[in-house]
Amino acid sequence: MKPNHDFTSKLKQAGIRVTPQRMAIYSLLMDYKNHPTAFMIYEQIRENFPSISLMTVYNTLNMLADRGLINVLGHAGDDSVHYDADIEPHVNLACISCHNIVDINSKYVNQMTNEINSTSGYQLFGARVLFYGNCPACQNQSRSH
Amino acid sequence: MKPNHDFTSKLKQAGIRVTPQRMAIYSLLMDYKNHPTAFMIYEQIRENFPSISLMTVYNTLNMLADRGLINVLGHAGDDSVHYDADIEPHVNLACISCHNIVDINSKYVNQMTNEINSTSGYQLFGARVLFYGNCPACQNQSRSH
DNA sequence: TTGTTATTTTATAATTATTATAATATTGTA
């Protein structure tokens, strides 16, 4: 049986040369579901690659995004860009207080994607469906003021 | 008959003090459909208010966004934030070549919004539903290389 | 209207996310 995520071949298929840093960044983004920023990734990776530079993280993320292997979510109330390794159209839900982003399921996303694909005339690369508000935990915190 | 857009009362209702600069920024964002960045707004407004500062534009946009009068769309292939005065949930379609953003209708947006409102537990403030790709014009340009 | 106070606007400087550059290191391959 083959491994669930064959990162190496995915990178190669996309024409991206395989290096330990890229593997670490890509697999971190695939494994974690927390939609991190470049800096958050940098801090994580540094535990295993103490000499990695933030530039490498940015280079890798831009490369992965250009080839369509990851998705750029944009800001989440803070001012840095969040990334998502889940490139299937789906809904993200961002909390503008704690800046966490979670995935949720919606039966309408695929229908909407198909609709736009067939009617817009655009050559679509991806979607960023992000609802924002206060998560349950942050709603409770603001009550206790 | 009352005017279609009563900017003054909208600002007042939101607790925002009315100034000529704020009126100009808000009405520009309501009238134009091109989802501009802060700098694009600055350049437009400067034709009527030669001494306006970019800081005022940022202050006003942040204030309008905080009170929920406008929507923050995030980046569109460039690296500055785009704004939208249409706060009804709707679909934006961004071209990553020319960085234009247009609105399109989708019958699924409202259904999706209601679904998330009732099932997520989040206190929702807005949505950013953005599909990206190449617009028809830019597809033609890239063919002629 | 006029005077007073709080709020805004503006100019300037500071911050910070991201990108550019160039030297060094590593990868793929003959």
Next chain:
DNA sequence: TACAATATTATAATAATTATAAAATAACAA
């Protein structure tokens, strides 16, 4: 192994956004 192409790193540069504080303006009471 050795060569050529590409990647990584450290550093500096860029540019969007925010902070600060003085000057200007809006709200409002008398």
